[in-house]
Amino acid sequence: MGSPFQMESFPSGTISEVIPSGPTAGLSLVIAALLGDPGEGSPLPELALIDGADGFDPSSHTAAACSRLLWVRCASAPEMLKAADLLVRDGNLPFVLLDASGLPHRELAAIPASSWWRLRQMAGRTGGRLVVLSPSPIVPGTGLRLRLSADLSLHDFDAPRRELLERMATDSESLRQAT
Template sequence: MAASRQIIDLRNLLAERFEHPPTLAGGQISIPFLERATNGGLRKGAITEIISSNASAGSALLIHSLLQIAQRDCFFLALIDGRDSFDVQSVDTGTLQHLLWVRCAKATEAIKAADFLLRDGNFPLVILDLVLNPAEELRRIPATNWYRLQRLVEPAPTALVVMSRHNMVASARTKIVLENQWTLPDLSRENPSAQLHFKVRRAKTIASALG
């Protein structure tokens, strides 16, 4: 789908589904396994970059955990799928009722969708998933794009999470580096998100944590 057509369809969908922007109390979204390391959770009005340096580092598990939190706290989450790779069959119907899934083929489409959703203001949490987009695509994203998204999210009641394979979002307030090598037996454990290993970086400070 061309980016312009996609944005038009997205605008129409939002007009149909959301008459008024929802509110979610507080300046952060509570994520139990991140709270201690991030001083409360995902901060609204800011970008958090989550870096997944390998395919089994846990980014998909983290998305599923965030979806469950959206269901728990009764808010809508927007997932901008930069490579149309999200496995919707792995999510139960009740959880899907809290999800807007924006399917993109290229990083440029995904950036435009993020721009639009941040202006819309309907979503306490917007996830921009670029983990599977080719590195050459991501290198072509101008740094000014990230600063524009930062300016858009600052006054918004929204936390923007950018998922990537490499450190690339200079305007991110917080960077979380996933440090996992998941196997199928790991995923079958009870509450696997509680086993996530990660580092949290703020400015020049690095805090290690075992979620």
């Protein structure tokens, strides 16, 4: 079986959620795996990253990998949701990654369930993939929830990403969606 961190690994037409089992489980590695390291740049973005807390570091990726990316920088949960609403509704990007991992818990807890349901319905209409990276389960009605676990420490800082991804374990919960 291939890596669970490929765009095709997430079901289309719904929301998936990726959460860490602990604070050092490596959500940023998921972004790196999805961007990959292509041999050449892309004329159009294939992936939108809605960066809820403006924590993405494009300098840690190749220019070719970043050429596949539309990066939307946000500073709060409401900004993040507005951006997600626009991009998912538009339907021109097949994969929208919403990184809520750096936002305070109180902001994430204040997001009404109706916002997530609306995003799920829009993803269903457009056939897009919406994947939420969050510090804890916050999205009701997900089609897939991956729990990451990795035993990473400061000693792993200089290890190649590929090696770190191989060490990362996932447990998936395929959740039945309410219609």
